[in-house]
Amino acid sequence: MSKAHFGLIGLGVMGENLVLNAERNGFSSVVYNRTYAKTEEFLKGLGSDKAIQGAKDLQDFVDKLERPRRILMMIKAGSAIDAVIEQISPYLQEGDLLIDGGNSEFRDTERRVAELESKSFGYIGMGVSGGAKGALEGPSMMPGGTKTSYEAIESLVCKMAAQVEDGPCVTYIGPGGSGHFVKTVHNGIEYGIEQILAEAYDLMKRVGGMTGTQMADVLAQWNATEELSSYLVEITEVCLRTKDPDDGSDLVEKIMDQAGQKGTGLWTVVSALELGASVPTIYASLNGRVMSSMKPQRITAEQILHGSAIKPFDLGSSADGMAPLMDAVVLSCMASYAQGMELLRIASAEYNYNLHLPSIAQIWKGGCIIRSRLLKRIQDAFNADPQLSNLLIDPWFAEQVNRRLPGLAKVVAGAAEAGIPVPCFSSTLDYINSYRTARLPQNLVQAMRDCFGSHTYQRVDKEGTFHTEWLD
Ligand SMILES: NC(=O)C1=CN([C@@H]2O[C@H](COP(=O)(O)OP(=O)(O)OC[C@H]3O[C@@H](n4cnc5c(N)ncnc54)[C@H](OP(=O)(O)O)[C@@H]3O)[C@@H](O)[C@H]2O)C=CC1
Numbered sequence: 001m002s003k004a005h006f007g008l009i010g011l012g013v014m015g016e017n018l019v020l021n022a023e024r025n026g027f028s029s030v031v032y033n034r035t036y037a038k039t040e041e042f043l044k045g046l047g048s049d050k051a052i053q054g055a056k057d058l059q060d061f062v063d064k065l066e067r068p069r070r071i072l073m074m075i076k077a078g079s080a081i082d083a084v085i086e087q088i089s090p091y092l093q094e095g096d097l098l099i100d101g102g103n104s105e106f107r108d109t110e111r112r113v114a115e116l117e118s119k120s121f122g123y124i125g126m127g128v129s130g131g132a133k134g135a136l137e138g139p140s141m142m143p144g145g146t147k148t149s150y151e152a153i154e155s156l157v158c159k160m161a162a163q164v165e166d167g168p169c170v171t172y173i174g175p176g177g178s179g180h181f182v183k184t185v186h187n188g189i190e191y192g193i194e195q196i197l198a199e200a201y202d203l204m205k206r207v208g209g210m211t212g213t214q215m216a217d218v219l220a221q222w223n224a225t226e227e228l229s230s231y232l233v234e235i236t237e238v239c240l241r242t243k244d245p246d247d248g249s250d251l252v253e254k255i256m257d258q259a260g261q262k263g264t265g266l267w268t269v270v271s272a273l274e275l276g277a278s279v280p281t282i283y284a285s286l287n288g289r290v291m292s293s294m295k296p297q298r299i300t301a302e303q304i305l306h307g308s309a310i311k312p313f314d315l316g317s318s319a320d321g322m323a324p325l326m327d328a329v330v331l332s333c334m335a336s337y338a339q340g341m342e343l344l345r346i347a348s349a350e351y352n353y354n355l356h357l358p359s360i361a362q363i364w365k366g367g368c369i370i371r372s373r374l375l376k377r378i379q380d381a382f383n384a385d386p387q388l389s390n391l392l393i394d395p396w397f398a399e400q401v402n403r404r405l406p407g408l409a410k411v412v413a414g415a416a417e418a419g420i421p422v423p424c425f426s427s428t429l430d431y432i433n434s435y436r437t438a439r440l441p442q443n444l445v446q447a448m449r450d451c452f453g454s455h456t457y458q459r460v461d462k463e464g465t466f467h468t469e470w471l472d
Pocket residue numbers: 009010011012013014015033034035038074075076077079080081083084101102103104128129130131132262
């Protein structure tokens with residue numbers, strides 16, 4: 001049998017779909033999974049009658065691959081990746097290339113790229129987004145490592161990726177762990193948009209008294225607009241419309257209100273804090289998940305801490321797409337993208353990643369979880385001004401902010417009066433109000449710091465560094 005073009009390790013949700021995608025695009029494959037029973041099951045099922053062979057062990061796996069070998073690891077992130085690298089390294093030869101397609105922490109990838117390249121192997125850390133369906137039909141992919149290593153997989157990933165009007169949803173991201181860094185920030189934005197839609201749902205349900213179907217109808221209207229047309233709005237409509245087969249009621253109401261997380265949202269926020277990037281909407285979404293996990297405490301606290309009773313306020317009518325609520329959702333989604341792009345810009349300079357922000361917006365336009373029509377506007381904004389410090393001051397986005405800010409403020413005020421938490425909406429409002437305020441009150445913070453700790457301050461009326469003996 002002739003040698004296979006491509007090897008895959010890890011026949012999980014993503015791996016099995018990616019290998020079917022590669023095979024459909026003309027790349028014969030060999031697959032290996034730690035638990036061999038899964039390989040057998042795959043080859044008898046979805047992988048049958050295809051140019052896909054199985055391997056029982058890693059020696060057999062590498063022997064079945066053409067050289068230089070291109071091997072995609074699609075397994076659990078963390079120590080599993082190091083374990084597989086250690087297990088397979090003795091069988092690799094100069095020029096062979098390992099690709100980590102999982103959600104690895106970017107600093108782990110930095111280390112692995114350096115280690116593997118020093119042994120004359122190639123190593124690519126490649127963020128992949130699109131879930132199971134995207135992996136099969138065409139994901140968005142964010143590969144980082146050396147340019148030479150990328151060139152060895154370019155033809156493969158360009159064919160496998162989702163295609164949009166201006167090309168495949170994959171491009172060379174940059175050196176080291178940059179591909180995984182960009183995927184991490186993608187997921188931070190994803191956390192933000194998910195929480196924003198959850199807040200809109202909570203208000204429609206608790207203030208508007210709407211049913212799942214009524215809410216789904218609003219989401220359908222939003223999905224038809226340039227500002228909100230997106231994959232996450234589309235699947236939220238589906239989630240809200242779906243009924244429990246047991247009793248025909250809204251299935252979403254039967255789901256435990258505790259959101260899981262696997263790390264990328266946390267890493268986005270930690271990186272932002274380390275780099276001095278302001279990402280409050282994304283942070284609020286992460287904290288929303290943390291708070292959601294405190295279910296027992298929340299049940300107790302509900303009996304002890306009494307806020308105001310739910311009061312109705314104007315969310316708009318479903319006939320006009322719930323205009324103020326839509327304002328809140330639009331601006332909060334824009335803030336999530338703006339914060340993510342700003343984090344990328346700052347990280348690019350700090351880590352010498354040389355990220356090309358218009359290209360990142362381009363490869364997010366299809367295949368990935370945060371794909372949306374807005375990404376075309378984001379691409380245009382960074383093409384028009386590659387040094388744009390914040391998306392929200394681009395003329396098209398600024399017009400949206402100026403028009404929709406009163407709606408966002410109205411929703412946040414109403415939610416506060418009604419005692420309903422809207423962490424992403426309120427963080428977005430504070431973010432925009434802070435960003436558009438030329439003089440903030442941190443002059444007083446500086447005064448306090450100088451007062452207790454002689455930390456000194458600058459003045460607005462003269463040059464220099466000053467200290468005042470504030471006490472006595
Ligand atoms: N699911 C999704 O929507 C997305 C997931 N990702 C990322 O892709 C990666 C894979 O995710 P997914 O396909 O969902 O994962 P699954 O949980 O479906 O599968 C995990 C795979 O990892 C293998 N594995 C786990 N530990 C080890 C180990 N120590 N050594 C060797 N193999 C191991 C498992 O093998 P075994 O069968 O033997 O247990 C299995 O093949 C993760 O990093 C995930 O974060 C990225 C984008 C989207």
